[in-house]
Amino acid sequence: MCTTCGCDDKDNKTTFHLHLDHEHEHHDHDHEHTHDHFHPHHHGHDHNHHQSKTITVEKDILSKNQLLAERNRGYFEAKNILALNIISSPGSGKTTLLEKTIKALNHASVFVIEGDQQTSNDADRIEKAGAPAIQINTGNGCHLDAQMISTAYKKLEVAENSTLFIENIGNLVCPSLFDLGEQFRIVMMSVTEGDDKPAKYPTAFLYAQVCIINKIDLLPYVDFSMEKAKEYARVVNPKIRFFEISAKTLEGFDKWISWLKKPE
Amino acid sequence: MHELSIAMSILDIVKDYAEKENATEVTEIEIELGSLSGVVSESLVFALEMACKNTISEKAEIKIIEIKAEAKCKHCNQIFELENYFAPCPECKNSGYEVLRGKELQVKSLKIEQ
Ligand SMILES: Nc1nc2c(ncn2[C@@H]2O[C@H](COP(=O)(O)OP(=O)(O)O)[C@@H](O)[C@H]2O)c(=O)[nH]1
Ligand SMILES: [Mg+2]
Ligand SMILES: [Zn+2]
Ligand SMILES: [Zn+2]
Ligand SMILES: [Zn+2]
Numbered sequence: 494m495c496t497t498c499g500c501d502d503k504d505n506k507t508t509f510h511l512h513l514d515h516e517h518e519h520h521d522h523d524h525e526h527t528h529d530h531f532h533p534h535h536h537g538h539d540h541n542h543h544q545s546k547t548i549t550v551e552k553d554i555l556s557k558n559q560l561l562a563e564r565n566r567g568y569f570e571a572k573n574i575l576a577l578n579i580i581s582s583p584g585s586g587k588t589t590l591l592e593k594t595i596k597a598l599n600h601a602s603v604f605v606i607e608g609d610q611q612t613s614n615d616a617d618r619i620e621k622a623g624a625p626a627i628q629i630n631t632g633n634g635c636h637l638d639a640q641m642i643s644t645a646y647k648k649l650e651v652a653e654n655s656t657l658f659i660e661n662i663g664n665l666v667c668p669s670l671f672d673l674g675e676q677f678r679i680v681m682m683s684v685t686e687g688d689d690k691p692a693k694y695p696t697a698f699l700y701a702q703v704c705i706i707n708k709i710d711l712l713p714y715v716d717f718s719m720e721k722a723k724e725y726a727r728v729v730n731p732k733i734r735f736f737e738i739s740a741k742t743l744e745g746f747d748k749w750i751s752w753l754k755k756p757e
Numbered sequence: 758m759h760e761l762s763i764a765m766s767i768l769d770i771v772k773d774y775a776e777k778e779n780a781t782e783v784t785e786i787e788i789e790l791g792s793l794s795g796v797v798s799e800s801l802v803f804a805l806e807m808a809c810k811n812t813i814s815e816k817a818e819i820k821i822i823e824i825k826a827e828a829k830c831k832h833c834n835q836i837f838e839l840e841n842y843f844a845p846c847p848e849c850k851n852s853g854y855e856v857l858r859g860k861e862l863q864v865k866s867l868k869i870e871q
Binding site for chain 1: 759762763766767769770774778781782784788793795796841842843852853862863864865866867868869870871
């Protein structure tokens with residue numbers, strides 16, 4: 494089993510599908526897979542010579558991921574790459590947002606890392622929209638981690654002075670625990686999901702700098718209070734910045750695009 | 758599922774320390790878990806027990822120290838237990854606070870046999 498993402502490396506490989514030249518490469522991810530187990534040696538006549546000992550550890554469980562994330566962040570900063578990590582429930586509109594954003598940025602230097610458990614549909618969509626994309630399939634893994642990102646941006650050959658979007662696996666639980674080395678984390682929700690999303694998944698909103706509320710074209714048809722949603726999110730994270738948009742009609746898109754050009 | 762990945766990270770740390778100490782067996786793993794950490798205690802114990810099989814920690818007792826979140830009210834400075842992010846200050850009933858603790862997710866200590 495993989496020590497970073499918990500995936501089972503026997504029949505559940507994390508694979509990377511590169512969409513640069515329409516070729517699909519399948520690679521095993523190169524996490525550290527430690528399969529050497531400890532085999533204590535029992536010497537026949539050595540009874541009761543064992544010593545018990547308590548060791549103080551005090552080590553953060555996510556520290557290894559954190560370390561790799563900082564390394565990614567250093568790389569992105571050195572190359573002037575703006576890395577953005579987008580998390581949401583499935584279907585909030587992450588891929589649609591990216592398709593429209595790529596077009597709005599007029600194919601300026603944009604790269605996309607797509608996370609999905611099984612398919613490469615999203616990377617196909619991004620490629621059609623005009624940006625190089627790499628698909629990470631995590632199998633049973635329910636989030637992207639810093640190691641996967643490190644492998645992916647190297648394969649994708651992300652250019653200097655570019656924007657790198659990372660579409661995380663669709664769920665609001667564990668992607669929020671794993672720093673990928675992004676400069677900005679964007680949590681997305683859509684008006685069809687209910688205005689209490691931040692109350693149900695506070696951690697997702699806690700570590701994000703930006704909250705995109707999507708599908709505002711559907712506001713007339715759903716029971717969703719924009720004020721309530723924002724209030725919930727602000728309780729968890731008073732500094733979070735909101736963009737209310739429709740990735741379908743492009744309402745509210747201007748503000749989002751101008752922020753992207755000068756993010757803060 | 759993400760508890761399994763957390764469990765694997767824990768065993769990674771345990772293995773590092775156990776090897777450094779030439780341990781033959783790990784008999785106890787003590788974990789500090791804040792109520793705002795995003796990790797559910799029962800699921801983590803379950804995942805850890807599964808992940809410990811056939812490792813040096815096979816027989817380890819899993820001890821979870823649950824840390825209740827504590828916050829300081831921004832209005833009246835009252836320090837109070839934060840049941841959830843949306844609970845108001847019990848003293849002045851305002852919301853707006855600073856979280857003091859509750860996000861812990863840490864391997865605290867190990868007991869080993871040498
Ligand atoms: N009405 C409406 N539908 C949208 C909007 N954005 C996305 N969708 C639809 O929502 C569905 C899920 O979108 P997708 O981008 O695949 O979501 P993802 O799972 O977060 O990547 C698709 O059918 C989209 O066409 C929007 O702003 N308005
Ligand atoms: Mg998608
Ligand atoms: Zn893995
Ligand atoms: Zn996960
Ligand atoms: Zn108060």
